Amino acid sequence: GQSLEQPSEVTAVEGAIVQINCTYQTSGFYGLSWYQQHDGGAPTFLSYNALDGLEETGRFSSFLSRSDSYGYLLLQELQMKDSASYFCAAKYFKTIFGAGTRLFVKA
C-alpha cells in the first residue's frame, strides 16, 4: 500500500530556514499537500502541489518533483509560532497522511 516518509523531528533557530522532506510512492499519485498542526489544535491546510516546481505562499513554500517521488516544505524567517507538527499528505484514490514532522523553533 501507499506510505509516506518524513523526518520525525527537526530543530531550528528563529530567523533560519528549514526544509521538511517527504517521499511518497508513485503509483496512482495525484498530488502532495502540506498541513500544519499545533499542539491541541486541528490540522490546517498550507499548500498543494500537483505539478513539478515550487509554490510560494508568504514565508512558506512547497516543492514537488514527480520524477523523484519527493516533495518538501520550506519555511523561511522562522518564528517561534512556527513550532508545530507538519504533515505531508499524498492524494491517491484516497488521501494518505505521513506521520508528521515535529518542528521546534528555538530563540
Next chain:
Amino acid sequence: ETGVTQTPRHLVMGMTNKKSLKCEQHLGHNAMYWYKQSAKKPLELMFVYNFKEQTENNSVPSRFSPECPNSSHLFLHLHTLQPEDSALYLCASSQDLGGGETQYFGPGTRLLVL
C-alpha cells in the same frame, strides 16, 4: 475558525456506553470525512461521504457507525468501544472529492474510553 464545528470537544465514556459525535460544516462543501488521530501515529482516514453517500470505509470496526443525513452534517455513533479507541476524532470537509481538494478540519473531539 475553519467553518467546521464539532461537538462535543471532549468525551469520556465507558466501554458499554453509546455516544455520538457531531460534525457540521458551514462551507457549502459536498464531501465530509472522519479521521482518527492517535498519539505518535499518522492520521487515519475512517470514512468518506460525498453528497451524503458513503464512498469509503477503511476497514473500520463496526462499533463505529457513521451517518450523513445531509451534506452539512456528519455523525459518528459509538458503541461498545475499547480503551484503544481513545484518540482525537477529526471531521473534515472539502468542496468535492477531486484530486487536489483542500480539506478543512474541525477542532476535533478528544475521546477517552475507560
